Amino acid sequence: MNSQLQATQISKIWQRGMARRQFLKWGLGGVAAVTAVAAGSFALLRRSPRDEIAPPDWATGLSASEYHLFEHARAVLLPVEGTNLIDSSTVPVVQNVQQILDYLDAPTRKELGAGLSLFDNVVVFSHGCRFVDLEPGKARELFDRWGEGSVLQRTLTTVIKQLVYSGYWQEPATWPPTEFDGPVSEKWGLAYLGNAPLPQQPSLESGQEQA
Amino acid sequence: MAFVRVQRDGVPVTQAKDVALDPSLGKKFTLKTDVVVVGSGAAGSMVAYEMAKAGRDVLVLEAGRYHPSARFSEHLGDTMTKIYQDQVGQVNTTADIIFIQGACVGGSTVVGACVMEEPGDKVLDGWAEKYGLDGLSAENFRPYLDKVADELQIHTNEAHEINACAHKVIQGCEKMKFSWKPAQRNVKQCALTGHCLAGCPSDRKMSSLVTHLPWAAAYGARIFSDTEVIRVKTRDGRARGLEARVVDPDSGAHVADMQVDADMVVMAAGAIHTPLILQRSQVPDRSGQLGRNLAIQPFTQVLGKFKEPLYGFRGALVGVQVDEFIHSNGYTIYSGLAEPESLLAQGDMKAGKAHIDFMKDYKYYAGVNAFSKDLGNGYVQWEGDPWTGDKTIHFNPSREEFENMKASAALAARIFFSGGAEKVYLPTFQSLEANSVFELDEKMDKVDYGIKGLYTFRSNSFSPHGTCRMGADPYQSVVAPNGELHDTPGLFVADSSLIPESISAPIQWTVHALAKYVSDQINENASNYFIS
Structure with missing residues (x-):
């Protein structure tokens, strides 16, 4: 699926989830609270070894913490071990997520950035570490719990899941294991039929121009 | 005796890029025509074909882009971005119902699932009786449905x-x-x-892109894409043309302003956009029903x-x-x-x-x-001024x-x-x-x-209708039984807006037939409408 379309869908989920003002109030307020706490004694807890790892050069549209969040979400949300599905680490999932986010309008992108920061940091209170350091099982539990939680929690988890799943399934390389054929007309050599002939008019002599 | 040629493939369309490159048009230009048709889908293409065939000078204006069949990729996501209305982001005010609509030359006929269903005799006779629409009784309307079936090669699945x-x-x-x-x-x-749903690259789907549009063009109709109609112009209470703007579909850049002088305006932009354009035009509406009675077939x-x-x-x-x-x-x-x-x-x-x-x-x-x-209790409303305002679709079950x-x-x-x-x-x-x-x-x-x-339910609508209800009573309907607005001579509606009440059957076949019927109404009374 095209990134522009996915961005539209993400915006739509955002609208569905909450009124923007409401989100700014809850989301940014939450981030501010986390940041304030993090500046104090919890600052040590929110430190992550991943902070030392620089994102790849292509990740210019994501902050370092956003990159690590999506990279961890990719691994957590797409556990294909034991199936014939394509390993998500071989598919440019996070690059595709970045492309989708590039299409978001500036205010939505800013709000989403605040929401992602909240999602990553708020886990410190419940698990003693950030989302990016949660072991996969606990991270999945978090997704499922928030998926049934408050409006803010549901919206954030839905957006992250939608972004990661779309980033994966938009790649034609992921289709063959599902046996979805993708585009077939060219592969099958289908003849092109062109325009339909003009209906016959009794008073007119009609004809088809030949190519 | 005329010799009419339909080109082998594609449709001759003037696009924004053509307007931008044509120095004779400039940033503001005026076109003259007998009939200007707003929209190129099931209704617009049919009207263009019937009117051009009758010898009228026809101009078709389509807000969406021209996407020839050769460019269909069979990749639904890519297609949705390019030729679906608002990239499939056309939603109601609470953003929980998606209104899926084509936004391209050929309209929703290009992206539809090809499903064709008649409304049924009981429904048609009900309209005739309840709304004074004798022309739409089963007996009178059947020939239109049959003709459409022939033209579009409608068949029962084998x-x-x-x-x-x-x-x-x-x-x-x-x-x-x-x-x-x-x-x-x-x-x-x-x-x-x-x-x-991603368009038919081998042109097997009998969409307007391969039927009524190339046929209309063969009879001389001109087709512009990337052209958003702002409002209908009236003089002395009569429709005289319209104002539009040409917009580059990729960059969104405003390419030119277009004025059209015409003897007749036919609205065929669908049940969401037709009433919005009429609201922007501030046409008289005695019934108060313009934009109302929106049925969505969720x-x-x-x-x-x-x-x-x-x-x-x-x-x-x-x-x-x-x-x-x-x-x-x-x-x-x-x-x-x-x-x-x-x-x-x-x-x-x-x-x-x-x-x-x-x-x-x-x-x-x-x-x-x-x-x-559904009960047809939704409505569409244009909010703001004609140039910078926005549409709102009001429907909650x-x-x-x-x-x-x-x-x-x-x-x-x-x-x-x-x-x-x-x-x-x-x-x-x-x-x-x-x-x-x-x-x-x-x-x-x-x-x-x-x-x-x-x-609650993840609902979609592919068949909105009813927003310019047709009927004999000007206090209960927007459009008269001949397709003309009750209160604005020279201004016609030919699309799904006309359907007077909520129906269960998919609407495409009905819309084609309604547009053919309205075209006949115009052609049979041509001397009343055209100066030439």
């Missing part, structure tokens, strides 16, 4: 056009003693690619998982219709399963293994679209409509279970699935009407 997904629906119906029938479609030599997508692989995404997209309830309860169900990414929108969004398990079972799924009848949606989705689920499904995914915002028919009611009971039915 055995090879009924895929495994549809066969599961048939099995379920047979067990439940429900009536079903092969769907009717406007396709010639269907190649069974299953990619109808549908939800129900998935059934079966024991054996079905490959339900292969073959003709729509195979069969469950018609048991269409005339009693207004429910109608069509088989159909779209591509993997579409499952994200309708299916399970759980985390991790649950999602992987859901997606890897794609070949075991069958899908249906479960339609229900009443409790009765909500129960209808619930009932049609539950029926679809029962059909799947009767057909052997081991699990059914319900079309709800909350993740709900039933593992047997015995769980179904309990799961369905979890879907509560709540506040205005918000965020």
